[in-house]
Amino acid sequence: MQPASEPAKRRDGLSNILRNLAWILGGKGFGAVCSFFYLAILARSLGLKDFGHFSLIFGTAQALVAVAGFQTWQTLVRFGAQPVLEEDHPRFGRLIWFCTSADVLGAITGCVIAALLYFGFAEILELNPEYVTMGFLFACALMWSRLTTPSGIVRVLGRFDVGMYIEAVVPTGRLIASGIILWTGASVGKFLFAWAFFDLLSAALYWIAARRLAPQAFHRRHFGHWNQMLRENEGVRSFFGVTYVATTLDAAVRQGPLLAVGYFLGTSAAGLYRLADQLAQGVKQFAVLIARAVLPEFAISSMADEAHRFEGLVRKVTRIAALAGVTVLVLAVFLGEPLLVLIGGFDYARGAVVLIPLAVGAAFELASVSYEPMLYSTGHAKYALRVRVLALAVLVGAILAFVSSGPVGVGWAVALAMSIFYLAMSATVWVILRQLRRKAAAA
Known part of the structure; x- marks a missing residue:
């Protein structure tokens, strides 16, 4: 058992989070600059209708990835932190191969679902025949490109610098490709x-980076020991299932x-909704990046630190995120329309009224960014799932009620759902923290 003074020797939790976030944002900040330009090329060169086609194909593929795929990086961070700290390569390797197998199974399943959707229900869903095969192939490509096991390995090992360089490939490539496509003639397929x-x-x-960072754990001799892996990681099945459902619900939202x-x-x-949502999604993506930086530190802190230190860390991150959420909302109100016109042209100016409610929803999501990592790291993932079910139910009901008002009505449905999510998640987290504090005091 470690002495009581041991946690104090660790770097301050908030410093770790900020360091991780700095590495992530180093790549994503560059990506944001690139995305501003390639999104402008995409929206302007395709026009409103074809940009709508592109957006629906891309959105459908992302939804399929969420339904069929697994966010295995969360499982690796949650259960891989201990074997990494203890340098237990065989145990870490068995967990890696379990997550890899789940990823591959999910990708295969996703391709089958995509085939059924695009070729079996195209007429029922009134899909444009011109884009059926194209949409299917794109969905399959996205399915295999979104396996999250390697990124989980990189994160649990604390190598956010490696992730920064790799994730810069996508925006750089998209920007270069957009310029070439603009020069040769734009089309949805290109x-x-x-x-x-x-x-x-x-x-x-x-995958190459993950293999090189954990060569001993990645050895094939660790493959297939499923029963031993389940014994070593108590609760992994329920955690895996809950995070899968939570991620699917999040994708639905x-x-x-x-x-x-x-x-x-x-x-x-x-197309109009997508461009407005793309700006709001930038905020949501920022929330995801914070969660990626927070979860590894929360996982370690919940094991290595006292309850009051862990609670203090959660409170600090929550206050910072709430302030960021308010800032984002103010920027959307004053800069939303100029940005939409700058990116897409005057055809997209009316998207400003859609951006306002989407920014409200994004602000609520950003303010609650520390909540799910906290619940995951303390073994209370099921509560996050229940709150997401509630938010999705509100969203579905609100969309059906407000869709007659057009895209702006759907935007306000999103804002309402995210406000309910924030309030319910806030109440849940503070109840759990109080229970942890009482448990620590009783011990």
């Missing part, structure tokens, strides 16, 4: 091919509104 190619390239680089706009209001409305 952009989809470029997006798929660089996603697959980035995925290949992640993220992609569902866009697909609803496309289904009920048409492709042009989807």
Whole structure:
């Protein structure tokens, strides 16, 4: 058992989080600059209707990835932290191979679902025949490029610098490809091919990096010991299942509104909604990046630190995220319309009224960014799942009620759902923290 003074020797938890976030943002900040330019090329060169087609194909593929795939990086960070600290390579290796197998199974399943969707239900869903095969191939490419095991290995080992360099490949490639496509003649198919190619390239680089960072753990002799892996990682099955469902629900909240706009209001409305949502998604992506930086530190802190130190860390991150959420909302109100016009042209100016409610929803999501990592790291993932189910139910009901008002109505449905998510998650987290504090005091 470690002495009581041991946790104090560790770097301050917030410093670790900020260091991890700095590495992530180093790559994503560069990516954000690139995305500003390639999104402008994409929106302006395709026009509102074709940009709508591109957006619906991309959104459908992302939804399929979420339904069929697994966020195995969360499992690796949650259960891999201890064997990494103890340098137990065989145990870490068995966990890696379990997650890898789940990733591959998910990708195969996703391709089958995509085939059924695009070739079996194309007429029922009124899909444009011109984009059926194209949409299927893009969905399959995205399925294989979004396996998260290697990124989980990189994160649990604390090598966020490696992740920064790899993740810079996608925005760089998209920007270069967009320029070439603009010069040779823009089409939906060309952009989809470029997006798929660089996603697959980035995925290949992640696997190579993960293999080199953990060569002993990645050895094939650790493959197949499923029973031993389950015994070593108590609760991994329930955690895996809960995080899968939570991620699927999150994808429904993220992609569902866009697909609803496309289904009920048409492709042009989807293009308008997508560009406004893309700006709001930048905030949501920032929230995801914070979660990636927070979860490894929360996982270690929950094991190595006292309850009051862990609670203090959660409170600090929450206050910072809440302030960031308010800042984002103010920027959206004052800069939303100029940005939309700058990126897409005057055809997209009316998307400013859609951006406001989407920014409200993004602000609530950013303010709650520390909550799920906290619940995952303390073994209370099921509560996060329940809150996501509640938020999705509110979203579905609100979309059906507000869709008659057009894209802006769907935007306010998103804002309402995310406000409920924030309030319910806040109450849940503070109850759990109080229980942890009482348990520590009793011990």
